[in-house]
Amino acid sequence: MVTKTALKPWPATLFAAFVLVLVSCAEVPVTGRNQLLLLSESDLNAMSFQGYRKFMATHPLSDDQQAAEMVRRVGRRIADAVERYLAARGKSHILQGYRWEFNLVEGKEMNAWCMPGGKVVVYTGLLPVVKNETGLAVVLGHEIAHAVARHGNERISQELALRLGGAALSTALSGASPVVAGILKQAYGLGADLGVLLPYSRVQETEADRLGLIFMAMAGYDPRAALDFWKRMLAAEKGPRPPELLSTHPSGRKRLENITRFLPEALKYYNGPVKPE
Numbered sequence: 676m677v678t679k680t681a682l683k684p685w686p687a688t689l690f691a692a693f694v695l696v697l698v699s700c701a702e703v704p705v706t707g708r709n710q711l712l713l714l715s716e717s718d719l720n721a722m723s724f725q726g727y728r729k730f731m732a733t734h735p736l737s738d739d740q741q742a743a744e745m746v747r748r749v750g751r752r753i754a755d756a757v758e759r760y761l762a763a764r765g766k767s768h769i770l771q772g773y774r775w776e777f778n779l780v781e782g783k784e785m786n787a788w789c790m791p792g793g794k795v796v797v798y799t800g801l802l803p804v805v806k807n808e809t810g811l812a813v814v815l816g817h818e819i820a821h822a823v824a825r826h827g828n829e830r831i832s833q834e835l836a837l838r839l840g841g842a843a844l845s846t847a848l849s850g851a852s853p854v855v856a857g858i859l860k861q862a863y864g865l866g867a868d869l870g871v872l873l874p875y876s877r878v879q880e881t882e883a884d885r886l887g888l889i890f891m892a893m894a895g896y897d898p899r900a901a902l903d904f905w906k907r908m909l910a911a912e913k914g915p916r917p918p919e920l921l922s923t924h925p926s927g928r929k930r931l932e933n934i935t936r937f938l939p940e941a942l943k944y945y946n947g948p949v950k951p952e
């Protein structure tokens with residue numbers, strides 16, 4: 676993803692509201708990268724789901740039933756593959772409370788995004804670049820990767836740590852729950868922006884590219900299609916309306932290099948029974 680919205684200066688108290696449970700350190704599936712997660716997944720997901728519902732209530736779904744069905748089908752297929760992979764490794768808890776949803780929304784934006792807990796939106800403006808089911812799998816693999824790797828939680832946690840610092844953070848963590856609950860209500864009002872509030876970092880974007888290739892491959896989509904897809908995105912970038920999908924992402928050349936580098940790993944998942952890890 677994917678954002679045009681710069682980080683709004685949230686009051687520290689509002690950030691404190693998000694800190695309900697200290698989870699601290701976690702590990703990203705497959706890549707094994709350590710990450711700081713300060714927010715309770717269930718609280719974050721609850722906010723996310725509410726924000727997503729609000730967004731969906733105010734943005735029209737595409738009336739192209741066939742394309743909408745393709746978005747749902749591809750998304751579900753990749754999410755299922757990831758769930759099977761994690762279940763086989765006794766790690767289903769990672770996706771506990773996720774409620775996958777894949778919607779095609781009417782809009783000129785060449786864009787797609789995913790909110791915490793598995794709430795995905797693809798804009799119809801992206802379809803010409805996506806071109807076919809495998810192209811769509813590149814996009815959805817990437818967005819699903821952001822969700823599975825809990826990049827939203829991590830990003831907000833990083834901001835929290837940055838803004839509150841040690842002492843304020845520990846106060847917030849031990850804060851009286853009625854206060855937290857009150858502020859949380861306020862936070863719900865921001866729900867619609869939650870998915871686009873904090874741009875992902877380069878590290879997260881590159882990780883989503885790597886995991887996205889693996890996830891699409893697990894679902895039976897040829898990850899080599901990613902090179903063609905990103906080349907089409909780059910070509911679109913030179914057009915009159917640069918794709919939003921590129922705005923927060925690694926530069927085109929670098930991305931193609933990364934994808935070329937990540938492909939051999941992803942192809943192991945595509946080509947047959949994989950037992951990495």
Ligand SMILES: [Zn+2]
Binds near residue numbers: 676821880
């Ligand atoms: Zn992304």
